Amino acid sequence: xxxxxxxxxxxxxxxxxxxxxxxxxxxxxxxxxxxxxxxxxxxxxxxxxxxxxxxxxxxxxxxxxxxxxxxxxxxxxxxxxxxxxxxxxxxxxxxxxxxxxxxxxxxxxxxxxxxxxxxxxxxxxxxxxxxxxxxxxxxxxxxxxxxxxxxxxxxxxxxxxxxxxxxxxxxxxxxxxxxxxxxxxxxxxxxxxxxxxxxxxxxxxxxxxxxxxxxxxxxxxxxxxxxxxxxxxxxxxxxxxxxxxxxxxxxxxxxxxxxxxxxxxxxxxxxxxxxxxxxxxxxxxxxxxxxxxxxxxxxxxxxxxxxxxxxxxxxx
Amino acid sequence: xxxxxxxxxxxxxxxxxxxxxxxxxxxxxxxxxxxxxxxxxxxxxxxxxxxxxxxxxxxxxxxxxxxxxxxxxxxxxxxxxxxxxxxxxxxxxxxxxxxxxxxxxxxxxxxxxxxxxxxxxxxxxxxxxxxxxxxxxxxxxxxxxxxxxxxxxxxxxxxxxxxxxxxxxxxxxxxxxxxxxxxxxxxxxxxxxxxxxxxxxxxxxxxxxxxxxxxxxxxxxxxxxxxxxxxxxxxxxxxxxxxxxxxxxxxxxxxxxxxxxxxxxxxxxxxxxxxxxxxxxxxxxxxxxxxxxxxxxxxxx
Amino acid sequence: xxxxxxxxxxxxxxxxxxxxxxxxxxxxxxxxxxxxxxxxxxxxxxxxxxxxxxxxxxxxxxxxxxxxxxxxxxxxxxxxxxxxxxxxxxxxxxxxxxxxxxxxxxxxxxxxxxxxxxxxxxxxxxxxxxxxxxxxxxxxxxxxxxxxxxxxxxxxxxxxxxxxxxxxxxxxxxxxxxxxxxxxxxxxxxxxxxxxxxxxxxxxxxxxxxxxxxxxxxxxxxxxxxxxxxxxxxxxxxxxxxxxxxxxxxxxxxxxxx
Numbered sequence: 084x085x086x087x088x089x090x091x092x093x094x095x096x097x098x099x100x101x102x103x104x105x106x107x108x109x110x111x112x113x114x115x116x117x118x119x120x121x122x123x124x125x126x127x128x129x130x131x132x133x134x135x136x137x138x139x140x141x142x143x144x145x146x147x148x149x150x151x152x153x154x155x156x157x158x159x160x161x162x163x164x165x166x167x168x169x170x171x172x173x174x175x176x177x178x179x180x181x182x183x184x185x186x187x188x189x190x191x192x193x194x195x196x197x198x199x200x201x202x203x204x205x206x207x208x209x210x211x212x213x214x215x216x217x218x219x220x221x222x223x224x225x226x227x228x229x230x231x232x233x234x235x236x237x238x239x240x241x242x243x244x245x246x247x248x249x250x251x252x253x254x255x256x257x258x259x260x261x262x263x264x265x266x267x268x269x270x271x272x273x274x275x276x277x278x279x280x281x282x283x284x285x286x287x288x289x290x291x292x293x294x295x296x297x298x299x300x301x302x303x304x305x306x307x308x309x310x311x312x313x314x315x316x317x318x319x320x321x322x323x324x325x326x327x328x329x330x331x332x333x334x335x336x337x338x339x340x341x342x343x344x345x346x347x348x349x350x351x352x353x354x355x356x357x358x359x360x361x362x363x364x365x366x367x368x369x370x371x372x373x374x375x376x377x378x379x380x381x382x383x384x385x386x387x388x389x390x391x392x393x394x395x396x397x398x399x
Numbered sequence: 400x401x402x403x404x405x406x407x408x409x410x411x412x413x414x415x416x417x418x419x420x421x422x423x424x425x426x427x428x429x430x431x432x433x434x435x436x437x438x439x440x441x442x443x444x445x446x447x448x449x450x451x452x453x454x455x456x457x458x459x460x461x462x463x464x465x466x467x468x469x470x471x472x473x474x475x476x477x478x479x480x481x482x483x484x485x486x487x488x489x490x491x492x493x494x495x496x497x498x499x500x501x502x503x504x505x506x507x508x509x510x511x512x513x514x515x516x517x518x519x520x521x522x523x524x525x526x527x528x529x530x531x532x533x534x535x536x537x538x539x540x541x542x543x544x545x546x547x548x549x550x551x552x553x554x555x556x557x558x559x560x561x562x563x564x565x566x567x568x569x570x571x572x573x574x575x576x577x578x579x580x581x582x583x584x585x586x587x588x589x590x591x592x593x594x595x596x597x598x599x600x601x602x603x604x605x606x607x608x609x610x611x612x613x614x615x616x617x618x619x620x621x622x623x624x625x626x627x628x629x630x631x632x633x634x635x636x637x638x639x640x641x642x643x644x645x646x647x648x649x650x651x652x653x654x655x656x657x658x659x660x661x662x663x664x665x666x667x668x669x670x671x672x673x674x675x676x677x678x679x680x681x682x683x684x685x686x687x688x689x690x691x692x693x694x695x696x697x698x699x700x
Numbered sequence: 701x702x703x704x705x706x707x708x709x710x711x712x713x714x715x716x717x718x719x720x721x722x723x724x725x726x727x728x729x730x731x732x733x734x735x736x737x738x739x740x741x742x743x744x745x746x747x748x749x750x751x752x753x754x755x756x757x758x759x760x761x762x763x764x765x766x767x768x769x770x771x772x773x774x775x776x777x778x779x780x781x782x783x784x785x786x787x788x789x790x791x792x793x794x795x796x797x798x799x800x801x802x803x804x805x806x807x808x809x810x811x812x813x814x815x816x817x818x819x820x821x822x823x824x825x826x827x828x829x830x831x832x833x834x835x836x837x838x839x840x841x842x843x844x845x846x847x848x849x850x851x852x853x854x855x856x857x858x859x860x861x862x863x864x865x866x867x868x869x870x871x872x873x874x875x876x877x878x879x880x881x882x883x884x885x886x887x888x889x890x891x892x893x894x895x896x897x898x899x900x901x902x903x904x905x906x907x908x909x910x911x912x913x914x915x916x917x918x919x920x921x922x923x924x925x926x927x928x929x930x931x932x933x934x935x936x937x938x939x940x941x942x943x944x945x946x947x948x949x950x951x952x953x954x955x956x957x958x
Contacts, residue, residue, distance in 0.1 A: 198632070262809065262814035263804060282776030365515040369508065
């Protein structure tokens with residue numbers, strides 16, 4: 084990114100951080116939702132945007148993270164923020180186990196299998212598998228996160244937790260884009276045979292993309308669980324996956340700013356146009372068809388990396 | 400033993416319905432190499448249109464049960480067939496030359512659109528088909544009482560499947576469809592109007608799906624705007640099970656899945672019934688992606 | 701010990717035997733050409749060497765080590781790089797990014813370094829960028845770095861594929877129809893490039909239909925027809941081999957312009 088791009092992003096972010104001072108509770112909560120979806124969208128972006136793998140089961144990873152936090156907190160008393168890495172790990176391990184047999188599948192079939200996966204996870208949660216998931220009613224009574232003795236309870240406080248985590252995510256994933264790992268994912272998206280023939284272990288990178296994306300979604304699950312204090316299987320259905328998929332595809336797969344924009348549009352617009360809320364999904368459907376016919380890359384397509392070759396100064 | 404036989408016939412009846420829907424997926428996939436996500440919703444539309452026509456035209460009152468249902472089936476097939484053609488024109492034709500993902504996303508968008516359109520028009524509650532349209536007396540088969548409805552559903556499905564099979568195998572248009580499914584470019588060079596073939600496929604496939612929806616309404620009595628999702632995914636599993644793109648495969652896959660599901664629900668667990676289809680799907684794709692009778696789905700080098 | 705040795709390598713697809721007990725060796729420092737009519741199985745032989753296909757019978761040995769059936773990326777890291785008959789570049793990425801793909805297998809930065817841009821990662825990025833720049837200059841694309849690959853001319857795209865292959869630091873370079881679609885001048889430059897690569901210490905195995913290039917650039921030729929090897933020797937020997945003339949050169953002189 085050129086320097087002005089950095090400055091612009093920084094300025095917008097600083098502006099955003101002032102939001103709780105100006106907006107009322109309701110809108111701060113909307114921004115909280117947007118923030119969570121932005122984090123989730125960015126985690127899906129690694130799998131779908133960078134690596135180009137059709138994945139509609141992302142809600143499953145989110146669910147595992149949320150449930151890990153819920154179970155550890157309510158049954159074992161583990162403080163919520165301590166469960167953050169554990170949720171990420173649980174989701175990542177699940178992805179490792181589940182993705183390995185299916186990543187060699189061709190695009191549309193991978194898509195179907197990921198849909199099957201998320202539904203099986205949801206059904207397992209409803210059926211109270213292993214007796215720990217609380218069944219259809221879910222788990223309630225999750226603690227609020229505590230940071231150095233300060234209990235995060237109000238939407239305004241959650242706002243900073245969520246958006247600082249989002250900021251960290253944006254920073255790390257921007258660095259990831261401009262690295263060997265990020266490039267490898269793009270190569271395998273563009274032409275898997277050529278990537279493999281150039282010496283890239285495509286199977287390992289596909290798996291790594293899934294694991295990283297899942298782990299991050301798992302951590303987002305922790306924040307979600309702590310914010311809602313109650314979680315149930317209904318929050319993690321295939322439709323959640325569709326919303327996440329749309330955030331990435333509509334906003335711009337492979338572009339961080341695009342995904343953030345996608346989160347704002349997909350979550351924020353229905354809030355603005357509340358009267359049409361029931362027709363919301365209808366519009367999503369139309370939007371998807373429209374975008375594919377007229378603007379496949381999404382609103383903000385991925386920007387090519389720029390390298391200065393005159394003195395090999397590194398990626399811009 | 401009787402329990403087993405009841406479940407078996409039940410599974411076959413449901414399987415027949417899955418097969419009818421699966422045929423829609425497989426035919427479209429065969430010709431366009433596209434998974435028509437919206438197909439399950441065409442099934443839903445068939446169910447709702449059937450109900451609307453049935454109640455507003457009061458067919459069965461005028462001409463009696465069997466004829467009334469028969470006419471209803473034809474009307475539903477016709478209407479849903481037309482919707483199928485429109486769907487192809489609007490959502491898929493512009494993307495013929497685009498990468499695969501675009502068409503898949505568009506299909507998903509169409510599915511979401513249809514499902515919510517049904518919800519907005521009809522509402523989210525469950526609707527009930529009029530009962531007792533056809534006499535539902537138990538018929539004695541091999542000494543055990545089987546509901547007549549179940550037999551009728553199975554027979555109707557099988558008859559339609561046989562008609563389709565003969566159509567595809569014996570008629571000129573059917574041969575054109577098979578040719579286009581093997582190699583669209585070559586078919587075009589041979590003078591086959593591929594656009595027309597695709598239009599016909601998008602008429603027949605959705606028509607079968609729509610009439611299956613009507614049959615579900617009559618058999619189970621209850622319909623809901625989300626039914627297309629679950630039936631669609633199961634039918635898709637059936638198509639994959641039989642080998643996607645393979646018409647006899649879809650028939651076999653549908654019946655087989657229906658039986659597996661019915662027996663599984665009865666003997667393993669009712670609560671996990673829906674999961675059975677997903678598990679079958681994932682297992683098949685991992686273990687034998689070609690399906691029982693069909694084509695490869697893993698990445699070729 | 702030969703650098704590359706194929707011993708009775710065989711590949712069948714259903715009822716068709718695409719490659720039938722083919723044996724030949726490539727010595728270090730040589731430029732060997734694999735020629736034969738279209739459909740003879742030459743690219744299949746390449747795919748067997750590079751790991752895209754697994755041999756049904758026979759062995760492929762590279763530097764004495766059996767490599768048949770290894771994954772393609774493993775074979776690249778062992779020292780064999782390839783270009784493709786139909787160009788397989790990352791069309792929507794830039795020229796320099798395409799070359800960086802070749803550098804990938806010689807880099808060590810893992811996910812941690814990639815996420816946090818450690819000093820080691822940044823140093824390695826500078827190094828590979830310099831290397832990519834050098835390879836582009838070497839093949840003659842020094843000015844094109846920032847362009848998208850799809851905007852290059854056809855001939856330049858072939859050169860880019862070679863640059864990407866060179867970036868993997870191979871010992872053996874396998875070129876599948878590198879002159880395909882090139883005009884006379886580009887072909888001459890390609891012959892020069894092959895000479896420069898050889899001077900760099902590379903061993904080259906290539907498939908080509910352009911007889912001028914093959915005769916000028918290659919030390920040894922291996923002739924394949926219908927999946928079997930029918931002759932091997934120097935270009936002069938092959939030119940006068942009646943079996944080869946009958947199978948290939950005769951038919952080819954009809955459609956070779958000039």
